[in-house]
Amino acid sequence: MAKRGMLIVLSGPSGVGKGTVRKAIFEQKDNDFQYSISMTTRQPRNGEVNGEDYFFVSKSDFEDKIAHGQMLEYAKYVDNYYGTPLQYVNQTLDSGKDVFLEIEVNGARQVREKMPDGVFIFLTPPDLVELKQRIINRGTEDMATIDKRMGKAVDEIKTMRDYDYAVVNDDLVVAVDEIKNIIKGEHLRVTRVYPEYQEMLGEL
Amino acid sequence: MAKRGMLIVLSGPSGVGKGTVRKAIFEQKDNDFQYSISMTTRQPRNGEVNGEDYFFVSKSDFEDKIAHGQMLEYAKYVDNYYGTPLQYVNQTLDSGKDVFLEIEVNGARQVREKMPDGVFIFLTPPDLVELKQRIINRGTEDMATIDKRMGKAVDEIKTMRDYDYAVVNDDLVVAVDEIKNIIKGEHLRVTRVYPEYQEMLGEL
Known part of the structure; x- marks a missing residue:
């Protein structure tokens, strides 16, 4: 049997740029780990492909998976579910390959409870002023919403204490490099080897 | 005040090649850490320079330092003391610079007790047959001595459990790269940052 792979979880506050960092990591071709595709009940957006961007399923299918303990983590936003199917993660880990999740902090907390041996990496903004500016620059929210999101971001940043590593998303190239570095180093931890x-x- | 530096300890069984790896690391000029020079009471060998290879001191000076708690770790081999002076390590760490120690496993155990926050890296042989061959190749010991050393090596390898990381000294370039990688990753650990x-x- 192959040595079980390592679970890598990238999380951080809303708006910190988790998706951008994750995409930059997977644009590089020298990765030894597999990206875990999320499952959602929302409709595919223009150009989104089932099994690439998300697994698109019906609400009843998703709720059935929750009921059967088949979601490693999940959350409901507005009226839609988002989550990580457990089976794909376990199969990939069992084959000896590392799995990379990019998820919200609530999801990361759920994963930590179920798979405490994972490597938990927290992506942080260089500072909170900068974070606010990023959310404003998106131009999709009004100020009341932005203030609410900032309060949430502060609460989320405090959860950093439950992670193994913190990476600042200031320079994308540096952040990607640091995350890949962390993954390499974790493979050398005595607890793992x-x-x-x-x-x-025993051979002696 | 500068953020205190990180203590890095490289150890491993006798004959594994700690010194070679350490020298290869310090031949590179992009290191952010300071090598801690050991102190000894033995006579300088041909070409050895005081303050570069070792601090050469008298037996009474060394024993005086032990008595005053001024050795971070030390050991006596045959009739000579070898050890790490505490003051130099503390001063360097206080200035914000990382300190790199390359020491025997007994010394590493002493350091772990005094500075548990250090990064402890265990250098291992690819396998024990290979280790035995390395000791034989030195040509400085007879077979009885070699057998005794092998038994000691097995005991020493078992101490790996008390370390944070294990690096295999198979390919020197890989080992050096992995150690530098570990040091970079450790700087991103949540407990440190x-x-x-x-x-x-608090600024909010």
């Missing part, structure tokens, strides 16, 4: 050495010592 | 974020959140 010691079983192999026990085998080596 | 969270105080800075608390400050950021």
Whole structure:
């Protein structure tokens, strides 16, 4: 049996740029890990492909998966579910390959409870003023909504304490490099490799 | 006040090649950390320079430092003391610079007790047959001594469990790269950076 892969979770406050960083990581072709595609009940947007951007399923299918413990994490936004199907993650890990999740902080908390051995990386804004500016620059929200989101961001940043690593999303190239660096380093942690050495010592 | 530097400890069984790896790391000029020079009571060998290879001191000076708690770790081999002076390490860490120690496993255990926040990296042989061959190749020991050293090596490899990371010394370039990678990643650990974020959140 292959050595089980490592679960990598990238999270951080809304608006910090998790999606951009994740895409930049997967544009590089030297990755040894598999991106876990989320499942959602929302309608595909223009150009979105089922099985690439998301797994698009019906509400009843999604609720059925929740009821059967088949979601590693999930959340409901407005009227739609978003989440990570457990089976795909477990199959990939069992095959020996690492799995990379990019999810919201609530989802990350759920994953930490179920898979505490994962590597949890928190993406942070360089500062909160900068974060506010990014949300404003999107131009999709009014000021009341922005203030509400900022309060949420502060609460979310405080959850950093429950993560293993913190990466600042200031320079995209640096952030991508740091995340890949963390993943390489984690593979060398004694807690992950010691079983192999026990085998080596057992050969004597 | 500068943020205190990080202590990095490279150790591993006798004969694994700690010194070679350490020298290869310090031949690179892009390191952000300072090598901590050991102190010894043995005589300088041909070409060894005081303050570069070792700090060469008298036996009474060394024992005086032990008595005053001024050695971070030390050991006695045959009739000579070897160890790490505490003051130099603390001064360098206080200035914000990381300190790199390359020491025996007994010394590493002493350092772990005094500075548990350090990054402890264990250098391992690819396998024990290979380790035995390396010791034989040195040509400085007879077989009885080699067997005794092998037993010691097995005991030493078991101490790996007390370390944070394990790096295999198979390919020197890979080992050096992995160690530098570990050091970079450790700087991103939440336990090390969270105080800075608390400050950021306090600014609101």
